[in-house]
Every structure is written in C-alpha cells, then in structure tokens.
Amino acid sequence: MKKLLTTSLFYCILGLISGIYYREITKYADFTGKTQLSVLHTHLLMLGMFMFLVVLLLEKNFGIMSSKKFNAFYYIYNAGLLLTVGLLTFHGTMTVLGQETGAAVSGIAGLGHILLAVGLVILFLIMYEKLKEEK
Template identity: 90%
Template structure:
C-alpha cells in the first residue's frame, strides 16, 4: 500500500510543479494563447494523484495487489500517463515558444493514451476477478 501512496504523492508533486511551470513560462514569454500546458496540471492530479488514491482504497477493500495482473496494470498505466504528460509538456512548451511540432508528437501522445486505456482495462479485469473470488 505504501507503493500506491508514494505513487500518488509523486503525481501530486509533479502536478503542482506543472502548474507552476505553466504559470511561469507563459508569464516569462508573455504568451497569451492556448497551450496544452494549461491542462497538464489537472491531468497529473486527476489521472495520477487521485487515480492512485482510488487504487489505494481498492487495495484496502479488495486486496487487488494480490492479483497477478496488478503489476501489469501498475506499469502499463504509469507508462501511459508519463508518456502522455511528457508529450503534453513538450508540445505545450513548443507552442509557448512559437515552434511547430510534427505529427510524430501526436502519434506518440496517442500511444500514451492507448497505454492508459489498456491499464484501465487491466484494472477492471482485475477488479472483476477479485470480486468473483470474494463471492465464492
């Protein structure tokens, strides 16, 4: 359970730093347009911090970490989230600096979203298995 709490704290800190980064880089460059940096803070807090707080509650109530699928969920989901927010940061920063990014950035960001979705599917499969085991 400590692993889940630490992961949640990690994303909390990253989310807070992302908010500061967005505010400071746009203020420094006097940027007033739209940028993906504006959603970075909330992505990290909701998909990172709050998600792992919820998973912590699921662990407390259902013991999901005992599932053989838990590590698959944990690593796939984290890889997807880090890839997604990494590309959000890169693309948003390039926008603020007035530089274009190529189609590859969108493709890689899409891969991050796919990994997030796969991680969520594994989480739901794991939950159904744990519930089935408890009802036996």
C-alpha cells in the same frame, strides 16, 4: 500499499510543479494563447494523484495487489500517463515558444493514451476477478 501512496504523492508533486511551470513559462514568454500546458496540471492530479488514491482504496478493500495482473496494470498505466504528460509538456512548451511540432508528437501522445486505456482495462479485469473471489 505504501507503493500506491508514494505513487500518488509523486503525481501530486508533479501536478503542483506543472502548474507553476505553466504560469511561469507563459509569463516569461508573454504568451496569452491556448497551450496544452493549461491541462497538464489537471491531468497529473486527476489521472495520477487521485487515480492512485482510488487504487489505494481498492487495495485496502479488495486486496487487488495480490492479483497476478496488478503489476501489468501498474507499469502499463504509469508508462501511459508519463508518456502522455511528457508529450503534453513538450508540445505545450513548443507552442508557448512559438515552435511547431510534427505529427510524430501527436502519434506518440496517442500511444500514451492507448497505454492508459490498456491499464484501465486491466484494472477492471482485476476488479472483476476480486469480486468473483468474494462470492
């Protein structure tokens, strides 16, 4: 359970730092337009910090970490989230600096979203497994 709490704290810290980063880089560049950096803070807090707090509660109540599928969920979901927010950061920073990014950035970000979805599917499979065990 400590692993889940530490993961949640990690995303909390990243989320807070990303909010500061967004504020400071837009102020530095005198940027007032739209940028993907504006949603980075909430992505990290909701999909990272809050998600792993929920997973911690699921572990406490259902023991989901004992499932053979749990490590697949944990690593795939984290890889997807880090890839997604990494590309949000890159694309948003390039926008603020007035630089174009290519189609590859969108494609790689799409892979991050696919990994997030796969991770969520695995989590639901784990939950169905645990609910079945309780019967």
